[in-house]
Amino acid sequence: MTGEFDLIERIRARVLSRDDVRLGIGDDAAVLAVPAGLHLVVAMDTLNAGVHFPAETTAADIGWKALAVNLSDLAAMGAVPAWCTVSLSLSMPEADARWVDAFLDGFDALARMHAVALVGGDTTRGPLSICVTVHGFVAPGRALQRGAACAGDDIWVSGTPGDAAGALRQWRGGGAIDPDLRARLDRPSPRLALGDALLGIAHAAIDVSDGLLADLGHIARASGLAAVIELDDVPASPALRAAFDADVRHQLQATGGDDYELCFTAPPALADVVRQAARDAGTPVARIGRMGKGAGVSARLAGAPWAPPGLGWDHFAVP
Numbered sequence: 001m002t003g004e005f006d007l008i009e010r011i012r013a014r015v016l017s018r019d020d021v022r023l024g025i026g027d028d029a030a031v032l033a034v035p036a037g038l039h040l041v042v043a044m045d046t047l048n049a050g051v052h053f054p055a056e057t058t059a060a061d062i063g064w065k066a067l068a069v070n071l072s073d074l075a076a077m078g079a080v081p082a083w084c085t086v087s088l089s090l091s092m093p094e095a096d097a098r099w100v101d102a103f104l105d106g107f108d109a110l111a112r113m114h115a116v117a118l119v120g121g122d123t124t125r126g127p128l129s130i131c132v133t134v135h136g137f138v139a140p141g142r143a144l145q146r147g148a149a150c151a152g153d154d155i156w157v158s159g160t161p162g163d164a165a166g167a168l169r170q171w172r173g174g175g176a177i178d179p180d181l182r183a184r185l186d187r188p189s190p191r192l193a194l195g196d197a198l199l200g201i202a203h204a205a206i207d208v209s210d211g212l213l214a215d216l217g218h219i220a221r222a223s224g225l226a227a228v229i230e231l232d233d234v235p236a237s238p239a240l241r242a243a244f245d246a247d248v249r250h251q252l253q254a255t256g257g258d259d260y261e262l263c264f265t266a267p268p269a270l271a272d273v274v275r276q277a278a279r280d281a282g283t284p285v286a287r288i289g290r291m292g293k294g295a296g297v298s299a300r301l302a303g304a305p306w307a308p309p310g311l312g313w314d315h316f317a318v319p
Contacts, residue, residue, distance in 0.1 A: 006097075007088075007090075007097070007100055007123050008025065008026075008123060010097060010100055010101070010104075011025065011086075011100070011104065011118070011121075012024075012025040012026060014104045014108055015108070015111075015117060015118040015119075016108070016111055016112055016115065016116065016117045016118070017117065018082065018083070018115065018117040020032060020033040020034075020035070020082065020083075021033075021083065021117050021119055024117065024118075024119045024120065025118065025119065025120055025121075029120065030083070030085070030119035030120045032082075032083055032119065032135070034137070035137060037139070037140070038137040038138065038139060038140075039137065039138055039139070039140050039143070040135060040136075040137065041074060041077050041079035041135070041136045041137065041138050041143065042133065042134070042135050042136075043070055043073035043074055043077075043133070043134050044070065044131065044132065044133040044134070045066075045069045045070050045073065045131070045132060046129060046130070046131040046132075047062070047065065047066050047069070047129070047130045047131075047132075048127070048128070048129045049127065049128040049129070052065075052069075052258075053065060053185075053186070054168075054171050057186060058102065058106075058186075059099045059100075059102035059103040059105075059106070060102045060103065060105045060106035060109075061106055061186035061187060062103060062106065062130065063102070063103040063104060063105065063106030063107030063108075063110075064106035064107065064109065064110050064186070064187045065106075065186060065187065065188065066086070066107060066130040066132050067084065067107050067110045067111060067116070067132055067134075068110055068187070068188045068189070068190050068260060069132075069188065069190075069209065069260055070084065070132045070133070070134040071110070071114060071116070071134060071190035071192060072188065072190040072191065072207040072209070072260040072262075073134070073207055074134055074136040074190070074192065074195070075190050075191045075192045075194065075195035075196075075207060075262060076144060076195060076205045076206050076207040076262055077136075077138060077143045077144050077145070077195065077205070078138055078142060078143055078144040078195045078196055078198060078199040078205070079136035079137060079138040079143065079195070080136050080137050080138070080192070080196065081114050081115070081116045081134055081135070081136040081192065082115070082116065082117065082135055082136055082137060083116065083117050083118075083119045083134070083135040084111070084116050084117070084118055084119070084132055084133060084134045084135065085118070085119060085120045085121040085132070085133045086107075086118060086121040086122075086130065086131070086132050087121050087122040087123075087124075087129075087130070087131040087132075088100075088103075088121070088122070088123045088124070088129075088130055089123075089124050089125070089126040089127060089128065089129040089130075090123065090124075090125065090126070090128060091125060091126060091127055091128060106187075110190075114190075114192060116134070138199075139199075142199050142200070144195065144198065144199065144202055144204065144205040144264070145204060145205075145222075146204055146205075146206050146218050146219050146222040146223070147204065147219075147222030147223050147224075148203045148204045148223065149203050149204035149219050149220070149222075149223035149225055149227075149265040149291050150203055150223075150225075150265070150267070150291065151225055151291055151292055151293050152267070152268065152290070152291065152292070153203055153204075153265035153266060153267060153268075153290070153291040154265065154266055154267070154268050154271060154274075154287050154289070154290060154291075155216065155227060155229060155263065155264075155265055155287070155288050155289035155290060155291060156202075156263070156264050156265070156266065156274060156285050156286065156287050156288065157208070157212065157234065157235075157261055157262070157263045157264075157285065157286055157288050158191050158194055158261040158262045158263075158278070158283050158284065158285050159189075159191070159235070159259065159261040159283070159284060160235045160236055160237040160240065160261075160284075161208060161212050161234060161235075161253045161254075161256070161259045161261055162234075162236060162237075162240050162249060162252040162253035162254075162256050162259070163180070163181050163184035163185070163237050163239065163240055163259065164181070164184045164185040164188065164256065164257070164258035164259050164260075165252040165253075165255075165256020165257060165258055165259070166178070166181045166239070166240050166243055166244060166249075166252050166256070167181035167182045167184065167185040168185060168256070168258065169244075169248075169252065169256075170243065178239050178242075178243050180237065180238075180239035181237075181239050181240065181243065184237075184259070185258060188258070188259065188260035189260070190260060191207075191260075191261065191262045191281070191283055193280075193281035193282060193283065194262055194277070194278060194281040194283040194285070195262060196281070197277040197278070197280055197281040198262075198264060198266075198274070198277055201266055201270055201273055201274060201277055202264040202265060202266045202274070203264075203265050203266060203267070204219050204222075204223060204264060204265045205219075205262055205263070205264035205265075206218055206219055206262070206263050206264070207260055207261070207262055207263075208257065208259045208260065208261045208262070208263050209257055209258065209259070209260060210257045211254065211255040211256055211257040212229070212234070212253060212254050212255070212256075212257075212259075212263060213229070213254050213255055213297050213299060213308060214255065214257070215257075215263055216229065216263050216289075216297050217296070217297040219263070219265065219291075220291070220295065220296060220297050221295075223291070224295070225291045225292065225293065225294065225295070226291070226292050226293065226294030226295055226296055226297070226298070227289060227290075227291055227292075227296075227297040227298070228289050228290055228292065228297075228298050228299070228300060229254075229288045229289035229297075229298075229299050229300070230288060230289055230299075230300050230301075231250050231253070231254060231299050231300065231301040231306055232301060232302060233286060233287065233288045233289070234250075234253050234254070234286065234288050235284070235286045236249055236253060240252070240253075250301060250306070251308060251309070254299055254306075254308050255308050255309070265291055271287065274287075
């Protein structure tokens, strides 16, 4: 087995270096140089075994996802990532050096894709849990926010919501898990390029982590508006269509969560601009609804109201 300081050294040897990291892993705190004229954007998420990923998930996939879900929050703000910290709670045998190396394989692969430097954190003994904090930059007054939607805005979503929830449903059912759906659960793609491309175009944005309706509801509430989506217009992947009938598929897409796609609003007059921005970012998007006066979030299917069993995931909801 490996001691705590051996683990820290193992991590330090793997991390990306950046010129704006004046002092990184190894001291009581990191010293970082924030670029002049930019605002610092900070986000944090925790992943717990059995809650955010199945217990048998590989260490590399856990490493990737732990960073991805945090980068997704920066994407929703239109921020460019720079640094991160990681707190690892590990129990034996998870503290084995091979597990940490595999975790870093996934974490580092995504970090290098987006030039993110790991600059510090903590390691402790306990149930498997990973907490990541990410830091990024955005120009003053440019950050996308939940509360800036306008009545009449189109509602858009990126990618194909429901895939990750489909994998979880198959896993909980004890059957075979479609590999394409499992890949979407284990290795989500943070839509950073899209978030950046939407600056100055979109009015409001959020990442879809708890379910499309639940997260869109945050935009509606923060903006003092109502939101209505058309389920027929929400894109579904071929894998999701093949795995589930229409009723289950619509439920997964509307309420499943764990997609880490972007849901955003923009003026109808800019629809073509949105599509071009998405093409430039290499990310498919679809227009799925409209913001209006009123309150709350609702869905329609084939022109009729559609009532889900719930809006999405809530860690503290009463069963």
